Amino acid sequence: MEQNHTQTPKNPFEANTSHVLRGDYEHMRADYTVDQPYDQYTEADQERWRFLYNRQKKLLKRYAAQEYIDGLESLNAGDAIPRVEDANKILGDATGWQLVAVPGLIPDDVFFDHLANCRFPVSWWIRGDDELDYLVEPDYFHDFFGHVPLLSNPVFAEYMRKYGKGGPKAIEHGAQKMLARLYWYIVEFGLIKTPDGLRAFGAGMLSSKDETIYSIESPKPNRIAFDLERVLNTAYMVDDFQKTYFVVDSFESLFEISDCDFTPFYERGAGKEPISPEKILPTDTVINKGQF
Numbered sequence: 001m002e003q004n005h006t007q008t009p010k011n012p013f014e015a016n017t018s019h020v021l022r023g024d025y026e027h028m029r030a031d032y033t034v035d036q037p038y039d040q041y042t043e044a045d046q047e048r049w050r051f052l053y054n055r056q057k058k059l060l061k062r063y064a065a066q067e068y069i070d071g072l073e074s075l076n077a078g079d080a081i082p083r084v085e086d087a088n089k090i091l092g093d094a095t096g097w098q099l100v101a102v103p104g105l106i107p108d109d110v111f112f113d114h115l116a117n118c119r120f121p122v123s124w125w126i127r128g129d130d131e132l133d134y135l136v137e138p139d140y141f142h143d144f145f146g147h148v149p150l151l152s153n154p155v156f157a158e159y160m161r162k163y164g165k166g167g168p169k170a171i172e173h174g175a176q177k178m179l180a181r182l183y184w185y186i187v188e189f190g191l192i193k194t195p196d197g198l199r200a201f202g203a204g205m206l207s208s209k210d211e212t213i214y215s216i217e218s219p220k221p222n223r224i225a226f227d228l229e230r231v232l233n234t235a236y237m238v239d240d241f242q243k244t245y246f247v248v249d250s251f252e253s254l255f256e257i258s259d260c261d262f263t264p265f266y267e268r269g270a271g272k273e274p275i276s277p278e279k280i281l282p283t284d285t286v287i288n289k290g291q292f
């Protein structure tokens, strides 16, 4: 499980540097970007990448949205740790998006600015053998395997750009936490309805073997139809599987619903306690296990 992207970096040098050096914030540009130090990846890193990639790939046909699968296949990233420049050629042709390598977590305003300009920040380092299934902060496997495939989808890519464009308004209203919940429940842990049943498209679950399966199969979590204001006001779990997943009808509907001024939501939500992650409200449309 990863932490929220919006956390400010703490002491990056606490990171385990037994494989490749990670969390080096000293040698970066003003926009927090670095060149991907490709020659620092060891053969063990390459092996770990292939292991993680192949383990997740087996789950995709059953559990992932087709748009995500199509995007992943277009990236040809299964044989080796992908080079940012190679992915950028493919993404550039598909949607105009580009990846930028960063040392790790970056501040909110920098993150929003990258997204608003069609740049997706990816941590360049790869998790260690002792972190295959639990990560304190996102690595390149999470960022690339989880997030990049849908950046080749024009509708989802535009949704991400608009999300970034909305960042300054959230900061202005002191509502970063509300906007971060939308990212969490949709970009990290979203489910989508399809003719074949629910499918996962969130990067958080699709880069995690166990949560990919859990999000679709388990009877335990709530699955609730996407409601923008509900999501903005719902707290989330960072250290366990989600108690609630929100389900979108389509990427087009997600885009249309979210393409509005969030100011009234921020004003109504200001100072209020968030809804707890496991709660179901009388106004929720709950999607029961038998229905998908």
Ligand SMILES: [Fe+2]
Pocket (backbone or CB within 6 Å): 002, 005, 138, 142, 143, 146, 147, 188, 203, 204
């Ligand atoms: Fe993520």
